[in-house]
Amino acid sequence: MSAPAHPDSTDLDRLHSAVKREKEDLAPENRPAPLWATFLLMLVAIVAGAQLGPMTGGWSFDISNPFSIASGGGDPRPNDGIVGDTLDPFALAMKKGGSSYAMCGGCHGPTGLGNAGVAPPLAGSEYVTGGTERMIRILQHGITGPLTIKGQNYNIPNGMQPFGATMSAQDLANVLTFVRNSFGNEGTMITKEMVQKVRDEEKRASQWTDADLKPFAEKNVPGDIPAGPGATAAAAPAPAK
Structure with missing residues (x-):
């Protein structure tokens, strides 16, 4: 014989069901803040x-207005107060020449140490610190064939290509000045007038060889040096470009 049902069991089940419908039980970690x-x-x-x-x-x-955001304003980058139109000609040439050197850095390296089998070094090179006329002629018309730089022999395939047709006289002067005063080098700046003088005198259609450049190894293009090492004229602010 089965035990009699608890007299309140039906009521308790019905009560629990009603409570669950009214409010769902939540785990402690799920309770709203x-x-x-x-x-x-x-x-x-x-x-x-x-x-x-x-x-x-x-x-x-x-x-x-607590809901608006105002800009802090101004350029947060460090600024030493020097702007383009107040730089002396040498400093301006170095600044602009440094940007143009990107076309050279792919072969000669960002530090001017050269790239074996591709290009000789510019750092400490007698080609860089020697006569300005040889440097201008090399960049203007390019160079090919064997070279000896800092006692090392180089024979770069296809040589260095000319840049005279793609760069202005001012651009060439800037990058030449930069190279002559970077990577531990020091030399007089090369001006636009110097580059233009060589351009007007030399209408070469082919790359130079080292033998062809021997007469210009220590020759400097005449002209005033407005600022920087070996300056021969009083420095005047260069116009911003």
């Missing part, structure tokens, strides 16, 4: 943002 905690976090974020903006210079809150 209290409203006061959410408000406190928002307040902390606003105060921290208002303090961080002025410190970093990136942005700050406008007190008159």
